[in-house]
Amino acid sequence: MGLWTRPLPDGPFAGQSLRDLHSGAPRPGVAALARAGAGTSGSSGVVVTDRWGRSATHDAVVVTCQSWLLSARIDTEEQLFDHPTWMAMDRSHYAQSSKTFVMVDRPFWRDRDPVTGRRVLSTTLNRPHDPRHLPARRRRRRRRRARHHLPVLHLERRRPEVAGLSTDERVRLMVRSLGEVYPGVDIASHIVGEPVTVSWESDPNFMGAFRGALPGHYRYQRRLYSHFVRDDLPPAEQGLFLAGDDISFTPGWADGAVTTALNAVWGVVRHLGGSTHPDNPGPGDAFADLAPSTWTPPSPAPP
Numbered sequence: 001m002g003l004w005t006r007p008l009p010d011g012p013f014a015g016q017s018l019r020d021l022h023s024g025a026p027r028p029g030v031a032a033l034a035r036a037g038a039g040t041s042g043s044s045g046v047v048v049t050d051r052w053g054r055s056a057t058h059d060a061v062v063v064t065c066q067s068w069l070l071s072a073r074i075d076t077e078e079q080l081f082d083h084p085t086w087m088a089m090d091r092s093h094y095a096q097s098s099k100t101f102v103m104v105d106r107p108f109w110r111d112r113d114p115v116t117g118r119r120v121l122s123t124t125l126n127r128p129h130d131p132r133h134l135p136a137r138r139r140r141r142r143r144r145r146a147r148h149h150l151p152v153l154h155l156e157r158r159r160p161e162v163a164g165l166s167t168d169e170r171v172r173l174m175v176r177s178l179g180e181v182y183p184g185v186d187i188a189s190h191i192v193g194e195p196v197t198v199s200w201e202s203d204p205n206f207m208g209a210f211r212g213a214l215p216g217h218y219r220y221q222r223r224l225y226s227h228f229v230r231d232d233l234p235p236a237e238q239g240l241f242l243a244g245d246d247i248s249f250t251p252g253w254a255d256g257a258v259t260t261a262l263n264a265v266w267g268v269v270r271h272l273g274g275s276t277h278p279d280n281p282g283p284g285d286a287f288a289d290l291a292p293s294t295w296t297p298p299s300p301a302p303p
């Protein structure tokens with residue numbers, strides 16, 4: 001929200017925010033990506049069509065959604081990427097994550113156990129019986145001038161077996177399992193609100209929570225991460241840049257989304273004919289030193 005609303009400090013649009021420059025709202029979701037002037041071999045811009053059919057041609061486009069969406073939900077012209085890049089996207093593996101939020105009457109987890117003197121409940125990583133629970137989060141909501149505390153029990157699971165369960169069933173399952181860890185706390189008696197659940201793997205704008213690199217996937221990850229700096233791309237593949245969590249080397253953490261975005265910005269600047277200041281080289285300028293190493297399989301152990 002800060003990036004969206006903060007006024008730009010300098011340049012031709014100084015004083016205006018991205019929100020101002022976009023008439024107050026982002027455009028609808030992208031439905032199709034194609035090379036402008038289909039059938040021509042030159043780099044003639046990328047046509048972005050939104051879900052209501054409006055098209056606009058851009059000299060450069062940065063794709064920040066999960067890369068599976070480029071084949072599953074966005075009509076992406078195949079020629080925009082070469083086959084090795086498509087294969088690397090196809091081999092991406094996404095971790096599952098399902099979170100359920102329940103409003104409770106008060107932050108009862110702060111109560112002290114009269115015997116131990118410790119809090120009765122705290123963040124709980126409950127393996128292997130149940131993968132993960134993160135209770136005891138307190139959310140603050142600013143409403144008019146007063147601050148209301150909104151105590152929310154936050155329950156998380158990273159296993160597929162909850163996928164078919166209703167929200168109520170998820171809460172029942174997780175509360176029961178927390179009850180095994182904290183037999184003295186009647187968690188259910190504190191629940192006051194309708195539970196809400198988010199499952200990233202079944203959200204149409206995501207294909208899973210975040211990338212989870214599997215053994216043997218290093219080459220694919222390197223390929224996607226390094227796409228921004230490739231200068232061997234034919235014109236038909238130029239102008240499209242990948243960025244975001246699932247092409248980063250630290251998926252599941254916002255840092256990787258930010259660094260890959262900076263990489264893509266460097267790629268866009270170069271694509272549009274610009275360059276970085278000589279005293280402040282960008283990631284692509286320093287890539288020879290910073291690039292992830294090229295991995296070669298170890299030679300087989302001698303018999």
Ligand SMILES: Cc1cc2nc3c(=O)[nH]c(=O)nc-3n(C[C@H](O)[C@H](O)[C@H](O)COP(=O)(O)OP(=O)(O)OC[C@H]3O[C@@H](n4cnc5c(N)ncnc54)[C@H](O)[C@@H]3O)c2cc1C
Pocket residue numbers: 028029030031064065066069073074097200205206208209210243244245246251252253254255257
């Ligand atoms: C359950 C969970 C817990 C996490 N916990 C942490 C944490 O504790 N710390 C941390 O640092 N990071 C955490 N992360 C990771 C962090 O959320 C990501 O690294 C970060 O959000 C990635 O940013 P991004 O811009 O690459 O992608 P996203 O934030 O995923 O943004 C991609 C956007 O693309 C949009 N989109 C999809 N399809 C289209 C389309 N067709 N047209 C237009 N837009 C589209 C999506 O709606 C989405 O808004 C967590 C992620 C999850 C899922």
